[in-house]
Amino acid sequence: xxxxxxxxxxxxxxxxxxxxxxxxxxxxxxxxxxxxxxxxxxxxxxxxxxxxxxxxxxxxxxxxxxxxxxxxxxxxxxxxxxxxxxxxxxxxxxxxxxxxxxxxxxxxxxxxxxxxxxxxxxxxxxxxxxxxxxxxxxxxxxxxxxxxxxxxxxxxxxxxxxxxxxxxxxxxxxxxxxxxxxxxxxxxxxxxxxxxxxxxxxxxxxxxxxxxxxxxxxxxxxxxxxxxxxxxxxxxxxxxxxxxxxxxxxxxxxxxxxxxxxxxxxxxxxxxxxxxxxxxxxxxxxxxxxxxxxxxxxxxxxxxxxxxxxxxxxxxxxxxxxxxxxxxxxxxxxxxxxxxxxxxxxxxxxxxxxxxxxxxxxxxxxxxxxxxxxxxxxxxxxxxxxxxxxxxxxxxxxxxxxxxxxxxxxxxxxxxxxxxxxxxxxxxxxxxxxxxxxxxxxxxxxxxxxxxxxxxxxxxxx
Amino acid sequence: xxxxxxxxxxxxxxxxxxxxxxxxxxxxxxxxxxxxxxxxxxxxxxxxxxxxxxxxxxxxxxxxxxxxxxxxxxxxxxxxxxxxxxxxxxxxxxxxxxxxxxxxxxxxxxxxxxxxxxxxxxxxxxxxxxxxxxxxxxxxxxxxxxxxxxxxxxxxxxxxxxxxxxxxxxxxxxxxxxxxxxxxxxxxxxxxxxxxxxxxxxxxxxxxxxxxxxxxxxxxxxxxxxxxxxxxxxxxxxxxxxxxxxxxxxxxxxxxxxxxxxxxxxxxxxxxxxxxxxxxxxxxxxxxxxxxxxxxxxxxxxxxxxxxxxxxxxxxxxxxxxxxxxxxxxxxxxxxxxxxxxxxxxxxxxxxxxxxxxx
Numbered sequence: 146x147x148x149x150x151x152x153x154x155x156x157x158x159x160x161x162x163x164x165x166x167x168x169x170x171x172x173x174x175x176x177x178x179x180x181x182x183x184x185x186x187x188x189x190x191x192x193x194x195x196x197x198x199x200x201x202x203x204x205x206x207x208x209x210x211x212x213x214x215x216x217x218x219x220x221x222x223x224x225x226x227x228x229x230x231x232x233x234x235x236x237x238x239x240x241x242x243x244x245x246x247x248x249x250x251x252x253x254x255x256x257x258x259x260x261x262x263x264x265x266x267x268x269x270x271x272x273x274x275x276x277x278x279x280x281x282x283x284x285x286x287x288x289x290x291x292x293x294x295x296x297x298x299x300x301x302x303x304x305x306x307x308x309x310x311x312x313x314x315x316x317x318x319x320x321x322x323x324x325x326x327x328x329x330x331x332x333x334x335x336x337x338x339x340x341x342x343x344x345x346x347x348x349x350x351x352x353x354x355x356x357x358x359x360x361x362x363x364x365x366x367x368x369x370x371x372x373x374x375x376x377x378x379x380x381x382x383x384x385x386x387x388x389x390x391x392x393x394x395x396x397x398x399x400x401x402x403x404x405x406x407x408x409x410x411x412x413x414x415x416x417x418x419x420x421x422x423x424x425x426x427x428x429x430x431x432x433x434x435x436x437x438x439x440x441x442x443x444x445x446x447x448x449x450x451x452x453x454x455x456x457x458x459x460x461x462x463x464x465x466x467x468x469x470x471x472x473x474x475x476x477x478x479x480x481x482x483x484x485x486x487x488x489x490x491x492x493x494x495x496x497x498x499x500x501x502x503x504x505x506x507x508x509x510x511x512x513x514x515x516x517x518x519x520x521x522x523x524x525x526x527x528x529x530x531x532x533x534x535x536x537x538x539x540x541x542x543x544x545x546x547x548x549x550x551x552x553x554x555x556x557x558x559x560x561x562x563x564x565x566x567x568x569x570x571x572x573x574x575x576x577x578x579x580x581x582x583x584x585x586x587x588x589x590x591x592x593x594x595x596x597x598x599x600x601x602x603x604x605x606x607x
Numbered sequence: 608x609x610x611x612x613x614x615x616x617x618x619x620x621x622x623x624x625x626x627x628x629x630x631x632x633x634x635x636x637x638x639x640x641x642x643x644x645x646x647x648x649x650x651x652x653x654x655x656x657x658x659x660x661x662x663x664x665x666x667x668x669x670x671x672x673x674x675x676x677x678x679x680x681x682x683x684x685x686x687x688x689x690x691x692x693x694x695x696x697x698x699x700x701x702x703x704x705x706x707x708x709x710x711x712x713x714x715x716x717x718x719x720x721x722x723x724x725x726x727x728x729x730x731x732x733x734x735x736x737x738x739x740x741x742x743x744x745x746x747x748x749x750x751x752x753x754x755x756x757x758x759x760x761x762x763x764x765x766x767x768x769x770x771x772x773x774x775x776x777x778x779x780x781x782x783x784x785x786x787x788x789x790x791x792x793x794x795x796x797x798x799x800x801x802x803x804x805x806x807x808x809x810x811x812x813x814x815x816x817x818x819x820x821x822x823x824x825x826x827x828x829x830x831x832x833x834x835x836x837x838x839x840x841x842x843x844x845x846x847x848x849x850x851x852x853x854x855x856x857x858x859x860x861x862x863x864x865x866x867x868x869x870x871x872x873x874x875x876x877x878x879x880x881x882x883x884x885x886x887x888x889x890x891x892x893x894x895x896x897x898x899x900x901x902x903x904x905x906x907x908x909x910x911x912x913x914x915x916x917x918x919x920x921x922x923x924x925x926x927x928x929x930x931x932x933x934x935x936x937x938x939x940x941x942x943x944x945x946x947x948x949x950x951x952x953x954x955x956x957x958x959x960x961x962x963x964x965x966x
Contacts, residue, residue: 163843184815185848350781370781 157336221327263575264583273595282357291315383538390544436498639687734758882948
């Protein structure tokens, strides 16, 4: 397939930037010619967007129509197949993951009214006294990553509540955000409500600094600056952990395998650490054996689950893992015939699942998250309680110890708790992913329509 | 122009070969050469006095520019130079400790030529000049003071310490960087409000910062006729935004350069130029070559890494490979030197950054 061109879209206009960069597929082939937005163009776009930002929420039907176009239309002249193909080649995601992500986005957009109701307390306080929730500002900035397309639903939620939105797409996945923007424009979103700005990290930071509210996805380096920001919410490494404090039966192994390997381990809430009162080595062996059954298939294959990675990143991971090997036992090496990364015919590498164990609960690999099925199993004792589960997007508790469950519920750095064989991403509208996103976007405003003081009350006030 | 140095005409390539052969003899003659080169002469695998005749022969020299980080600068001064009126300048210090050079009379000769270039681009006299940029050990401030003097203008300054800013950025202290930039811009506002500034020299990031402050941007638009930018690269789209959106009625002139190679002001645009901003180095004393990884010169329209030869009576720096890359542009006429466009910082391939997380 020939190289495609991706350019910024500012208030409905595809704007050719003089600054160009090339996007390479995971197999090293040139995939797209990208128009990059420098800070001054970003500022020009923000000026234009902000000048027209009126805070009025668009008709929700436009957003649903856009999600439908995204899933099955040809927004901007791009077919579904072209989109899926480009995204899979650029990110290495299995084609099945890309397809499922589109359905996820559709489901999230359709559930926005329900999610809003679930996320907010009842607004009527008394007769003539209510809370009115309004967008906390006019402009929302989304700085996306490329690990998975589904998180792009977050900025559609900002549009739903009346924000004008600037999107900085992931460096390896400019396709998802662009397709969504074309879909929204085609569905009838007023053009001045949205800008698609491929740019580097520095300009991404600039967008966040200029927006009234924003979200940033990425590694620790990308999110650090915003961790204590009121305006910007962060989606850093999830470091989802399971506490396995029961016998590691076959059904548990199935559950942990799916938690780690679903969507090829590319979700922020895929399992990456297991803390166990059982033998870490035995748990790791059982999990590694099950994960080794995940098919070794190129991302374009419909049965594929595992992600493909480019040669440069493979070198990086190998070096990173080499630096951590002391004190770790590799339970996958024997099953994978030594190749954690399998070279595919096209020159990219398939990341096979990797399970490690350690006897040291403080080993630096405990809590490490990598963008493929990667699990470290470490020992856990009742006496340490929920402390080792800190800093988890999700803690999956497979224990009958009530005190540990209570501790986990009280621990603020554990953002979600699942009990038993429940997958980390199990949710319904209203279940916070990482805090209450609706309340982050909105501000409560008191509306009082009945007189609560009478003129005669003035003398009581002074 | 108020200068005791006559502006120099463009030199042909053959003249530059003559210059190389003459000045290499000067730098390696025990009576006239600098201690720096005389000490290194013995270790060279060739005889510079007899074997260096042309520009291409300069490639036989090793790149000694790293030594400029540590050598006492007095050792750089050729013994044959009669006066002792030298000052020292330092490079930015991005890639390790700064490199030092000495300057006596050479630089003002080059700057006289450069000022003519700036005037061709619209700098009017008297050029009352405000420099909002590095000064101190950095040569950018000295250069701009000289332009102001050559243009019969008054020279105003706002101190800017780029090394401190780089440290803040490396430490992730972007909030302190923002406060520092605000502090610089507040001083700019103060000067512009009451003083008749016509030319402002500054860096691309500071131009961006000015554009982000509407009242200051409006004041610069109103009072400053020419903005001269240098110091860091400016992307083509950024430059277009500056010219078309932020400062449509202001002269925007770029100068490429650094401490070692001197200045390469923007030359008048040619119809066939591939880029709206093409730089041209001082032909009398400097040759810039854009090279492939194997050291061969790239073709016109291709990007290559910058290699510089500086050949003056005061300094001899052959075969210095810089951290920048640029696109090679054909000369404006026969005998003129190549132009450079779209300068960027060179990044080695395989600089794979380890990032934790699924991202």
